[in-house]
Amino acid sequence: MQAYTEKIQEAARRLLADKQVDVVIGFRKGTLPFMNEPFLAKNADQVRKLYWDSNCGINLANYLSKRTDRVAIVAKGCDSRNIVVHLLEYQIKREQLHILGIPCQGMLDRRRILGALDGKEPVGVTEKDGRVLVSGAGFEVALDRQEYLQENCAICTHRNPVIYDELLGEPVPEQTEVDRYEDVRLVEAMSAEQRWEYFDNLIKTCIRCYACRNACPVCFCPTCFVDESRPQWVGKTIDPTDTRTFHFLRAYHVAGRCTDCGSCERACPVGIKMRQFTKKMEKDIKELYGYEAGVVPDQRPPLDTYRPDDPQQFIK
Amino acid sequence: MMEIYIAKEKFPGFVEKLMGQQRVFGPVFQGQYHEFAELKASDEIDLSYQNTRLSPKGLFHPHSERMFQYSLATGDPEAGIVKEAPKDYSPRVILGIRPCDAKAFRLDDANFDTETIKDPWWTRRRASTILVGLACNAPCRSCFCTSVGTGPFDPAGLDALLIDVGTGYVLQAVTDKGKELAAGLAGGEAVAPAMTEQVAQLKQAAEAQLTIQFDPKAIADQNMLELFNAAFWDEVQFSCINCGTCTFLCPTCWCFDIQDEVCNDQGDRLRIWDSCMFPLFTLHGSGHNPRNVKLQRVRQRFMHKLKYYQDKYHGGVACVGCGRCVKSCPVNIDIREVARLMSASCVCPA
Numbered sequence: 001m002q003a004y005t006e007k008i009q010e011a012a013r014r015l016l017a018d019k020q021v022d023v024v025i026g027f028r029k030g031t032l033p034f035m036n037e038p039f040l041a042k043n044a045d046q047v048r049k050l051y052w053d054s055n056c057g058i059n060l061a062n063y064l065s066k067r068t069d070r071v072a073i074v075a076k077g078c079d080s081r082n083i084v085v086h087l088l089e090y091q092i093k094r095e096q097l098h099i100l101g102i103p104c105q106g107m108l109d110r111r112r113i114l115g116a117l118d119g120k121e122p123v124g125v126t127e128k129d130g131r132v133l134v135s136g137a138g139f140e141v142a143l144d145r146q147e148y149l150q151e152n153c154a155i156c157t158h159r160n161p162v163i164y165d166e167l168l169g170e171p172v173p174e175q176t177e178v179d180r181y182e183d184v185r186l187v188e189a190m191s192a193e194q195r196w197e198y199f200d201n202l203i204k205t206c207i208r209c210y211a212c213r214n215a216c217p218v219c220f221c222p223t224c225f226v227d228e229s230r231p232q233w234v235g236k237t238i239d240p241t242d243t244r245t246f247h248f249l250r251a252y253h254v255a256g257r258c259t260d261c262g263s264c265e266r267a268c269p270v271g272i273k274m275r276q277f278t279k280k281m282e283k284d285i286k287e288l289y290g291y292e293a294g295v296v297p298d299q300r301p302p303l304d305t306y307r308p309d310d311p312q313q314f315i316k
Numbered sequence: 317m318m319e320i321y322i323a324k325e326k327f328p329g330f331v332e333k334l335m336g337q338q339r340v341f342g343p344v345f346q347g348q349y350h351e352f353a354e355l356k357a358s359d360e361i362d363l364s365y366q367n368t369r370l371s372p373k374g375l376f377h378p379h380s381e382r383m384f385q386y387s388l389a390t391g392d393p394e395a396g397i398v399k400e401a402p403k404d405y406s407p408r409v410i411l412g413i414r415p416c417d418a419k420a421f422r423l424d425d426a427n428f429d430t431e432t433i434k435d436p437w438w439t440r441r442r443a444s445t446i447l448v449g450l451a452c453n454a455p456c457r458s459c460f461c462t463s464v465g466t467g468p469f470d471p472a473g474l475d476a477l478l479i480d481v482g483t484g485y486v487l488q489a490v491t492d493k494g495k496e497l498a499a500g501l502a503g504g505e506a507v508a509p510a511m512t513e514q515v516a517q518l519k520q521a522a523e524a525q526l527t528i529q530f531d532p533k534a535i536a537d538q539n540m541l542e543l544f545n546a547a548f549w550d551e552v553q554f555s556c557i558n559c560g561t562c563t564f565l566c567p568t569c570w571c572f573d574i575q576d577e578v579c580n581d582q583g584d585r586l587r588i589w590d591s592c593m594f595p596l597f598t599l600h601g602s603g604h605n606p607r608n609v610k611l612q613r614v615r616q617r618f619m620h621k622l623k624y625y626q627d628k629y630h631g632g633v634a635c636v637g638c639g640r641c642v643k644s645c646p647v648n649i650d651i652r653e654v655a656r657l658m659s660a661s662c663v664c665p666a
Contacts, residue, residue: 032458035648038555058647062557115348119366121457205346207370207379209560209591211646227596235577236588237380267646269561270369271348 004052004102007168008074011100012047015072021098022069025060026050033122033134034110038063050074054127057107057150059261061217065091073097076104078152078261080161081294082217085257088294088301091220101164103172106146106153107262108132111271113148117141152262152275155180162295181283187276199244199277205270206243208236212274213250215267218257225249251277256285256303259294318495320504321511323484329503331358331411337500339408341375343368352410363412363480366456367638371567372410372417373424376441379564381587383437383574389581398585403437405444409497412450416459416636418473419466420567421447423636426629427570446493449474453518455526458639460652463529465632468522479515486515529652532633534659536626543623544615548657553614555647560591562641562649563617568634571597592616618654 012024028039028049036055040063041047052074060073061082071092075083080101086092114122117134124135132143146154155178160171187195210226213219225233226246234249235242251274258278265275285291289302322330334340335355342361344353349369355361382401389395421442428438452459452468461467471477476494478485486507489495498504535543563569573590576583590597593614598607607613625634635651642650 030648031650031653032642032648037648040551040554063554111348119364123457207560207564207589209564210594211557211559211561214557214559215646227594229596229599232575236573236575237586239380263646267557267559267561269565269644269646 004168005050008050008052008100009047011166011168012041012050012072013044015098016041016043016047020070021072024050024072024074025063026074026100027052027056027058027060029053030055033125034108034113052102054106054108054132054145055110057153057262057266058215059217059263061086062215062263064097065217065220067092067096070096071098072100074100074102075161075164076102076107077156077158077161078104078259079217080163081158081259082261084163084294084297085218085259087297089218089220089257097165099161099164099166101161101167103160103167103169104153104156105159105172106149106156107266108145109148109150109153110266113143116143116148150262150266151273152260152265154178156260158259158292158295163297181279183276184280184283187280199247200240202276203243203247203272203274204240206238206247206272207270208238208243208246209269211267211269212264212272215263216254216258217261217263218254218259219250225253247274247277250274251281254278255281256289256291256301257293258282318489318498319507319512320487320498320501321481321484321507322487322501322504326503327485328358330501331355331361333502334409334411334497337407339404339406340411341372341408342411352413354408355411361412363450363478365412366452366454367414367459367640368417369640369644370565371420371638371640372413373420373567373570375410376421376438376445377424377428377570377572377589379589381437382584383587384585386583386585387581388578388583392581395581401584403440405440407444407446409446409448411448412478413447413474414452414638415449415468415470415472415474415477416452416461416466416638417567418447418449419470420473420636420638422473423568423625423631423634424570426625426631446475446497447473448487448494448497449477451477451479451519451522453480453522455522456639456643458642459526459637460529460639461637462523462526463652463655464532464635464637466636468526469519479518481511481514481518486511529637530655530659532622532626532655532659535622535633535655538623538658540623540627543658544619546657549611549615552618552649552654552657553611556593556610556614556649557647558593558595558610558613559646560589560593561644561646562651563591563593564589565640565644567636567638567640568621573597592620614649618651618658621651622655622658 008026015021024041027036029051030036034055041050059082060079064086087094120139121136122134126133130145132145134141234245291302340355341352342355343350343365344360345362350365351368352372384398385401386398387395428435455468471490475491477488487498489498571590572587575586599605621634
């Protein structure tokens with residue numbers, strides 16, 4: 001994946017020099033292993049900092065909302081799907097965008113890798129032949145890349161960008177044999193009481209920092225329901241009732257819009273698996289409407305469409 | 317200095333003895349990471365930890381706390397009278413706290429415990445707590461305590477300091493509270509000169525692992541307005557998603573909100589952590605928001621920690637270099653990089 005760095009820089013340099021775009025949104029190399037930083041390049045000097053490897057898990061579509069300039073953006077499969085959602089929800093115009101598509105083979109799950117190191121600190125990281133080589137003071141381990149992908153990446157079925165102006169690499173094979181909802185079915189099979197307990201345990205460490213919401217590309221409301229103060233809708237404490245209200249409402253709010261990019265789980269400082277909520281929404285939308293968020297750019301999403309011939313009575 | 321040696325096999329007994337006398341808190345592994353929690357059993361404490369995910373500030377300044385409660389019941393003669401909610405101030409020990417985290421309480425005292433303002437809950441909890449630290453023999457790569465005026469063996473914020481010497485711990489008493497704790501300890505042995513030498517070597521080795529990342533003095537020397545208007549904030553702020561991770565994990569971020577919650581005829585006045593990263597933090601009743609854009613909020617966090625605090629209190633920066641914000645920022649904004657930008661000689665906009 002590191003081969004993309006040169007291609008991104010080349011495209012960025014060209015697009016800025018030709019004045020086709022005003023800025024380029026990509027990543028620069030992070031200051032810690034398994035971390036990179038979203039970065040805005042405006043000139044040739046900054047283009048040199050653009051970087052790509054398997055630690056670009058944060059969804060860059062998040063940085064597009066309501067921009068007014070012409071933007072080139074580096075987009076792996078999920079970013080491209082969220083660009084589609086942004087277009088459908090009028091957060092940016094297609095003509096403002098130059099999408100640099102990245103066929104992606106999944107991003108690394110830094111938390112699980114750090115967990116596997118058992119407290120040892122990584123210093124050097126390289127990737128070779130499907131293996132992640134991690135070294136530090138007095139140790140060196142080789143991890144199977146496939147086993148340490150972010151959980152959403154391991155079950156991703158849209159690794160190739162669904163929309164782009166140029167593709168910076170050969171398309172990669174899509175994963176077709178994945179079961180996206182194994183974990184959701186386990187929760188569905190629980191009794192109401194078990195499910196309640198399961199969800200309570202899932203979110204009990206939440207500190208209400210809103211990293212999940214803020215890393216989410218579909219959370220762009222001018223004022224989030226959490227931040228409404230007149231009246232205040234949601235309690236701010238870490239009492240289970242308040243925390244539940246936040247997580248449940250957030251999940252419903254992204255129903256039919258979430259692309260399972262995994263930014264929320266990647267961002268969470270306490271490791272909450274909040275995709276357990278959003279994946280259930282995703283599964284329902286797929287089963288009820290045959291719809292996948294951010295895949296088709298020219299069709300209104302089911303939950304923002306009114307049809308007079310809707311079969312359900314409640315809508316009439 | 318009063319110091320004793322406790323062999324590791326005697327350490328659980330030491331913890332149990334403490335637990336018999338008072339509440340004991342320590343680093344406990346909770347599934348994915350370590351967190352400070354009250355010990356229910358002496359073997360819960362895990363001193364092999366590097367750093368807890370959240371700082372221990374919540375033990376003094378909880379995320380959400382009921383300060384007062386009141387009744388609004390019709391006919392209740394005490395309706396509308398705000399009464400303090402009961403809190404536990406019984407004596408306690410925090411065992412195995414890192415020197416940086418303990419030093420952070422000193423920095424927070426500048427807000428909660430001053431000549432003119434004494435936060436009752438903070439000060440009472442501080443007074444009823446003994447801090448027994450654990451020296452860092454192997455600091456994390458994201459740590460930078462020696463750049464901000466503390467260090468892996470710094471006793472400054474502690475009552476006593478434990479140093480892991482392999483076979484056991486050397487306990488150095490720092491304050492009278494620490495001396496009292498050490499004196500009441502059965503099973504402690506005298507510290508041999510060779511061990512004192514070993515402690516000095518461990519300290520030196522730990523400090524040698526930490527390179528100086530930036531110079532706080534250089535930031536103090538900057539002109540405040542030039543720094544405020546510096547061009548680099550635009551680059552620093554770009555990736556920020558304005559979540560509260562950095563501030564909530566930080567041991568020296570103390571800001572809070574006060575809210576009333578009423579359910580039927582029972583009211584609670586709550587104090588809840590707040591964050592300068594949130595737009596609501598500075599929203600006025602008029603609807604005006606003086607920090608309406610992300611750049612202003614990002615700048616505020618770094619300026620407060622690294623510049624305003626220095627200018628106001630003249631006691632260094634409001635940062636102890638624990639590295640939590642560095643490690644947990646979802647988008648890898650690194651305070652060490654920002655501090656370097658802030659301390660660079662020319663910060664004027666182009």
